[in-house]
Amino acid sequence: MADAEAAEHPKYLQHHFSDAAQQRESSKLGMWIFLVTEVLFFGGLFTGYAIYHSWYPEIFHAASRVLDWRLGMVNTFILITSSLTFALAIRMLQVDRVKAAVWNLAATFALAGGFMVIKYIEYSHKFHVGQLPGKFYSYGGIDVANPHVFFSFYFMMTGLHGLHVLVGMGVILWLLIRTARGRFGASYHNPVEVAGLYWHLVDLVWIFLFPLLYLIA
Amino acid sequence: MSEQTRSAAAELPRSAVAVPERTDENGLPRPNFLRDGGGTLWSWLTTLDHKRIGILYMIMVMLFFFVGGLFALLVRLELFAPGEQFFGPDTYNRLFTLHGAVMIFLFIIPSIPAILGNFVLPLQIGAKDVAFPRLNLASWYIYMIGAIFALYSLVTNAADTGWTFYTPYSSSGSDTAVISITLGAFILGFSSIFTGLNFIVTVHKMRAPGMTWFKLPLMVWALYATAIIQVLATPVLGITLLLLVLERAFGVGIFDPAMGGDPVLFQHFFWFYSHPAVYIMILPGMGIISELITTFSHRNIFGYKFIAFSSLAIALVSFLVWGHHMFTSGQSEFAVMLFSFLTFMVAIPSAIKVFNWTTTLYKGSISFSVPMLYALSFLFMFTIGGLTGLFLGALSVDVHVHDTYFVVAHFHYVMVGGTVMAFIGGLHYWWPKMFGRMYNRTSAVAAWALVFVGFNMTFFAQFILGTQGMPRRYWTYPEQFQSLHGFSSSGSLVMGLGFLIMGVTLLAGALRGRVVGSNPWGSLTLEWTHATSPPEPHNYPNTPVVENGPYDFDKLVPRVDAPGEPGPEPEPAPAK
Numbered sequence A: 001m002a003d004a005e006a007a008e009h010p011k012y013l014q015h016h017f018s019d020a021a022q023q024r025e026s027s028k029l030g031m032w033i034f035l036v037t038e039v040l041f042f043g044g045l046f047t048g049y050a051i052y053h054s055w056y057p058e059i060f061h062a063a064s065r066v067l068d069w070r071l072g073m074v075n076t077f078i079l080i081t082s083s084l085t086f087a088l089a090i091r092m093l094q095v096d097r098v099k100a101a102v103w104n105l106a107a108t109f110a111l112a113g114g115f116m117v118i119k120y121i122e123y124s125h126k127f128h129v130g131q132l133p134g135k136f137y138s139y140g141g142i143d144v145a146n147p148h149v150f151f152s153f154y155f156m157m158t159g160l161h162g163l164h165v166l167v168g169m170g171v172i173l174w175l176l177i178r179t180a181r182g183r184f185g186a187s188y189h190n191p192v193e194v195a196g197l198y199w200h201l202v203d204l205v206w207i208f209l210f211p212l213l214y215l216i217a
Numbered sequence B: 001m002s003e004q005t006r007s008a009a010a011e012l013p014r015s016a017v018a019v020p021e022r023t024d025e026n027g028l029p030r031p032n033f034l035r036d037g038g039g040t041l042w043s044w045l046t047t048l049d050h051k052r053i054g055i056l057y058m059i060m061v062m063l064f065f066f067v068g069g070l071f072a073l074l075v076r077l078e079l080f081a082p083g084e085q086f087f088g089p090d091t092y093n094r095l096f097t098l099h100g101a102v103m104i105f106l107f108i109i110p111s112i113p114a115i116l117g118n119f120v121l122p123l124q125i126g127a128k129d130v131a132f133p134r135l136n137l138a139s140w141y142i143y144m145i146g147a148i149f150a151l152y153s154l155v156t157n158a159a160d161t162g163w164t165f166y167t168p169y170s171s172s173g174s175d176t177a178v179i180s181i182t183l184g185a186f187i188l189g190f191s192s193i194f195t196g197l198n199f200i201v202t203v204h205k206m207r208a209p210g211m212t213w214f215k216l217p218l219m220v221w222a223l224y225a226t227a228i229i230q231v232l233a234t235p236v237l238g239i240t241l242l243l244l245v246l247e248r249a250f251g252v253g254i255f256d257p258a259m260g261g262d263p264v265l266f267q268h269f270f271w272f273y274s275h276p277a278v279y280i281m282i283l284p285g286m287g288i289i290s291e292l293i294t295t296f297s298h299r300n301i302f303g304y305k306f307i308a309f310s311s312l313a314i315a316l317v318s319f320l321v322w323g324h325h326m327f328t329s330g331q332s333e334f335a336v337m338l339f340s341f342l343t344f345m346v347a348i349p350s351a352i353k354v355f356n357w358t359t360t361l362y363k364g365s366i367s368f369s370v371p372m373l374y375a376l377s378f379l380f381m382f383t384i385g386g387l388t389g390l391f392l393g394a395l396s397v398d399v400h401v402h403d404t405y406f407v408v409a410h411f412h413y414v415m416v417g418g419t420v421m422a423f424i425g426g427l428h429y430w431w432p433k434m435f436g437r438m439y440n441r442t443s444a445v446a447a448w449a450l451v452f453v454g455f456n457m458t459f460f461a462q463f464i465l466g467t468q469g470m471p472r473r474y475w476t477y478p479e480q481f482q483s484l485h486g487f488s489s490s491g492s493l494v495m496g497l498g499f500l501i502m503g504v505t506l507l508a509g510a511l512r513g514r515v516v517g518s519n520p521w522g523s524l525t526l527e528w529t530h531a532t533s534p535p536e537p538h539n540y541p542n543t544p545v546v547e548n549g550p551y552d553f554d555k556l557v558p559r560v561d562a563p564g565e566p567g568p569e570p571e572p573a574p575a576k
Helices: A003-009 A022-056 A057-064 A067-095 A100-129 A149-181 A191-212 B002-011 B039-047 B048-080 B089-124 B133-157 B168-174 B176-207 B218-250 B262-298 B302-320 B333-361 B369-392 B393-403 B406-435 B441-467 B479-512
Strands: none
Touching: A003 B039, A022 A057, A022 A191, A022 B176, A022 B218, A057 A149, A057 B218, A067 A100, A067 A149, A100 A149, A100 A191, A149 A191, A149 B262, B002 B133, B039 B048, B048 B089, B048 B133, B048 B479, B089 B133, B089 B176, B089 B218, B089 B262, B089 B406, B168 B218, B176 B218, B218 B262, B218 B302, B262 B302, B262 B333, B262 B369, B262 B406, B302 B333, B302 B441, B333 B393, B369 B393, B369 B406, B369 B441, B406 B441, B406 B479, B441 B479
């Protein structure tokens, strides 16, 4: 009897759920709803972008030219690859290959770090030449009125996105440690799975940001 | 009257519904969440029990209700007579801003979902807890952090922008602490999002066996519809307030015309959240009213599905009407016509609810218990608030009464006459469930009467002031408005006294009131029929199996007005 109860109530099952399936479905639904709020959160910025782009297409086209599309493209490949490695990590856990999962999570973390390094290079260059938002703008190389509008959006959108990458890196690191300690396996890996959903959204937002910021010129 | 009510309630055959006793089969008292979840302050601050978190919210939210109420009284005192009474214009601007911001973001939005929703939602669906208890506690802490930011603005250099933070005044005009109060509202938004997220998952995944969607109490439907709005609208407020903070701190220029920006865009973004937000405020109140009306009419609710779906309809349409706040801000003629039309559309589901509640009363055996008094005053005042909303949705009228006291009165009739009445009615209804004790009926009725009379004195006068052209947010006014303003201010004192007595009554009831049984009202929803008062830490000893609808009075309870008539055979107590 006690054994049967232990089998029904494994350690990872929180007391208020009746079974593991209920817990798994709840955490997934919770994450999907959270992603909806994220879409709406970014949606405000995308709406602002759409409005200002339609008012001032010439500013956006001229200012977009000063961004280095090659760096943006490299970052796009990096993030898409990191989504792949994250998905592979989940797959490896599903088939109980914990070690392979750890390596995939480590790769995801490293790729995310690489993304942030390239972002840092881009940012520091812009700070250096004064391609900054709003009243801090001091760059002289763009020959239209109010070019700072573009950079306001550039910094707010990539900044908010970068913040999400950083949060994601923290989560991945936490999952990496726990996976390495053997907390997750084929029977239980909810946190990895829902964090994967989050990471794919971060990836997806960048896939929209890249053309909207780098490729409109 | 009170004797009559009590005896009518006593006649309800309790055998028809299985009410758990306070003691178990061995005669030992059952555990309850107040006593057995740990008695230390630390145990409360680290609790994962949704009922305790509801009470944590209640302590803070009621505190801010008191603070916001004080600001309101100060505003009304200043307006007692024209000219400077107590404060100059600068202080006055801060007072009405703080009144609005505290009441909206710290009181009314979290009031029903975070306090009563947290307490009753898992109980009503037969769950042990919400889906994410840790997130639930985290949202309380996020609320506290947001409150600290808002209070920081209050004690340093209180903001004077109005609770709507309109640009460009908020971004470049005002020299007060706008950033901290805006960040406060931003953080409070996340608290609200997480509560909503938790409730949606809870309703989807945590229902007890047999609890199908159409057996959900209407309170749950209302909280569910509210949660959808919280999740979909609040992030937009978040990004809007973040943009405002960036605009003010770093001059990004999005809302600054001198830098190519547009201040009206702020209004669009702001109302895209803040109009749905008024439904975050009223919808859960409507859920409470559905519970109260059916319980105290002892009659199955009329039009269950219509009430349930009208909540969802309101949630949906609420996203499409934000432009009606901006009829005078400069929109295309087509846009204003569309927004006006859609605004009228919201009246339909709201009216469906009112008609259904009224029909439920018809031929019911009504007991005028304290919660019911609040429910009936809701019907009366919400209807006034709702109908005057149609005046404001009509383009030609709105242009004249825009930004006058008419708007102020309309808003308060819906929010105070509607939401606050429902909230307090709900508090009185679930109070014996929370604490196992009953408050003093006489002083509760006295408090209700003072609030009702005081409220109508305060705000009905403001409808008249508004149509006569008194603009909102002015610290003084011409001589001719003095009598109405004086009347309104006197009413506010009566109302304030009423709320004070209410608070003392409830508090005394919780501490020393008469001990009551598990189901003092004869309600049929799970929290009354299957849980003790106060409930056990994990709500139910056995997961309830649901067989009846939430309001099957016709089936389970013989009519009180025909005591000789034998009722149907009572159902055996369902237990797993």
